[in-house]
Amino acid sequence: MDDLDDIEDAFGMGGEDDVRVLRDLPPQVGTHQNTKAYNLAKHEAADAMKDSKGTCPGEQILPGKQSIWVKTFGCAHNVSDSEYMAGQLQAYGYQLVDESADADLWLVNTCTVKNPSQDAMSTVLKTGKENGKALLVAGCVPQGEKGAKDLDGLSVIGVTQIDRVVEAVEETLKGHTVHMLQKKALPRLDLPKVRRNKLVEVLPLSTGCLGACTYCKTKHARGELGSYDPETLVERVKTAVADGVTEIWMSSEDTGAYGRDIGTSLADLLGRILAVLPEDGRCMLRLGMTNPPFMLEQLGAISAAMRHPCVFSYLHVPVQAASDKVLDAMNREYTVKQFHHVADALLASVPDFQLATDIICGFPGETEEDFDQTMELVRKYKFAHLHISQFYPRPGTPAARMKRVPTKAVKARSRKLSLLSAEWDPYRGMVGSIQRVWISDTAADGHHLVGRTKNYVQVLVPPAEGLMGTSVQFEITGASRWSVRGVVLGPWAIPDSAAAPPPGTSTWPAQSYGRQPAGETTVGSATVGSSSNGCGASTCCQVPGAAEGVATSDSVTADVSDGGCGSSTCCQTEPVAQRSADSRCSGEAAVGQPVHADIDGVVGSSILHGKTPQPEQEGGLQALHQVSSGSWMLRDWLLPMGIVVGLFGMLLASLQILSS
Known part of the structure; x- marks a missing residue:
């Protein structure tokens, strides 16, 4: 299931909120033909109403003249569905309102992932009935739970029927009960659309999934994987960029599975989309939730994309549990070791990378020992x-x-895990740094704008005229558990390569990851940073948060793209003391012998375990690898240059001896 934090990020905590539409916000219409079709249908409906004999259960109404309130529960995919339904309704003439009391009809888009969301849906529907509102229920609940008591007597529309929402609303307002749950082809992406946030395009890559998790009902509603063709998605991106959006969220139930049903891949799609994004980084791409099995197959391409200046260095990879026994009971199709491999590879190869994950506490059969592993x-x-x-x-x-x-x-374990998570301060190390920040929203407190750094850290920005929708140079002066704050230094200007690091390169101090406080003893280290802020040591590179100057005794080189340090011996993905025994490079790689994580064209599975890299899925990688091709060329001539310099030094020393 796509990440629920999408909604928390966009709408505040709680996982659900209204699809807020400003009354003066014009519809984002995909094609002029669509608008004409809706206008024609509206006039035909009006003519039909003139000849009506009053056979409708309710009073005669003129379609398209009523007001509608849209309520959305769940993931980013649901938000996208709501935006498309709202766009069609507005194009037809319906008024979209912010206050439920002002609406003639409530359109409730539902989520079946968690009980709390469904309980909240039940409360909304009960309130609507008590207030005499016409109700139309959309989303995963009516599609996946056709016998739900909350839906008795209500109109429902399924997840693949959103292009018929005007028809469903019209019939519901007449007093009819409609059921549009038949599954059909994917809804078109060029339908009229009203974005909840005019600066954010939620781009659904597909619907459904290939998994069969034993606890999830999403597949009951969304079905098997159905992917949009790459050309359609690229055209949608072009439209969004032309509309002036600053963020594009790639969303689906499992982003990594994209394209497997139509003979393509996420790697190929990323290459196509990055080729059409503005090079100045004014529009950023955010990848949605990706499960570990499909990450393993495309790890190199995804890592390369994360280093691209137009992609947020942030990814949601749900682990759910750190016990193989529990994962097997969940039917998650990966092991804990494989999750470690994915996480460590991303952290080693992507500068300042931020990893998000999900945990389910108290899954059936979970023991205290299982929970301790989590x-x-x-x-x-x-x-x-x-x-x-x-x-x-x-x-x-x-x-x-x-x-x-x-x-x-279950409650005790959840509380214990929450308390553990609250112990660290992940953004403290950012204080004093200067970042590029993209500003695209308003904070719930009403006193700040909300921006994001390259690695998607939330930034509270003092409000000022003209900042919304721009990127700025921002000095971070303070940090809390969930966000950072500071001052705007000015508009972002693409820096001169000789004077400043490239766009998206962070000046975040190494200890920002909080792996281990500076000054504590460690037996290993790693680099995370670009060539401009890597350590360049001849012996080791420091792990974020590790004490400086500590030599390493076992190692794995994370010499990838411009995130490598150029070490002649080793870099380690994190302090040895904090790594599990099976993640240390022993056996296959001798101490001091680099095990290169060549992400260029291979999976990079040797980053942690010394395994033989497997060829990555072909197609779509060339554009991504061009991002880091310069650094690979640099690495190719560094060694011979070093040899030449060394020989020259020996020659000078010999001449000095002879002259003396």
Whole structure:
């Protein structure tokens, strides 16, 4: 399931909120033909109403003259669906309102992932009935739970029927009950659309998934994977850029699975999209949630994309549990070791990378020992974004038939994990740095604008005229657990390469990752940073947060793109003391012998375990690898140049001896 933090980021905490549409916001119409078609249909409907004999259960109404309130629960994909439905309704003439009391009809787009979301939906529907509102229910609940009691007597529309929302609304307002749940081809992406945030394009790559997690009902609603063709998605990106958006969120139930049903891949799509984004970085791309199995197959391409100046260095990779036994019961199709491999590779190869993950506490069969393993994984990575859920049995899922962990124990584990997550201060090391910040929203407190750094850290920006929708040079002066704050120094200008690092390169101090406080003993290190701020040591590179000057005794080189340090011996992905035994490079790689994580064209599976890299999926990688081709060329001539310099030094020394 696509990351629920999408909604927390966009709408505030809680996982759901209204699709806010300003009354004066013009519809984002995909084609003029669509608008003409809606106008023609509207006039035909009006003519038909003139001849009506009053057979409708309710009073005669003129379609397109009523007001509608849209409520959205769930993930970014649901937000996109709501935006498309709102766009069609507005293009037809309906008025979209912010206040539910002002609306003639409530359009409620639902989520079936978690019980709390469904409980909140039930409350909204009950309130609507009590206030005499016409109700139309969309989304995953009516599609996946056709017998839900909350839906008795209500109009419903399925996830692939959103292009018929005008018809559904019209019939519901007449007093009819409609059921549009038949599954069909994917809705077109060139339909009229009203963005909740005019600066953010939520781009659905596909619907459905290839997994079969035992606890999830999303597949009941969204079905098997259905991907949009790359050309359609690229055209949608071009339209969004022309509309002036500054962020494009790639969304689906599993972004990494994109294209497997149509003979393409996420790697190929990334190459195509990056080729059409503005080179000045005014429009940033954010990848949605990607499960570990598909990350393993495309790790090199995704890592390269994360280093691109037009891509946020942030990714949501849900682990759910750190026990292989529990993962097997969940049918998650990966091991804990594989998650470590993905996480460590990204952290080693992408400067200032931020990793988000999900944990389910109290899954059936989870023991205290299993939970302790999850606690250890969280201690290791110190996730800045950790989404904790207590297990809720979803009716109709295999997990609902499994023996449950006592509720008291589930709550205790959730509380324990929350307290652990609150112990660290992930952004303290950013204080004093200067960052490029993209400003695209307003904070819930009403006193700040909201921006994002290259690695998607939330920035509270003092409001000022003309800042919204721009990127600025920003000095960070303070940090909290969830965000940073500071002052705007001026508009962002693409720096001269001789005077400043390239766009998107952070000046974030090394200890910002919080792996280990400076000054503590460690037996290993790693570089995270570009060639301009890497250590360039001849012996070792420091892990973020590790004490400076500590020599390493075992190592793995993370010499990838411009995130490598150029070490002649080793770089390690994190302090040895904090790594699990199976993630240390022993056996296959002798101490001091680099195991290169060549992301250029291979998976890079040797980063941690010394395994033989497997060829990555072909196609779409050339554009991504061009991002780092310069640094690979640099590495290619560094060694012979070093040899020449060394021989020259020996010659000078010999001449000096002879002259003396």
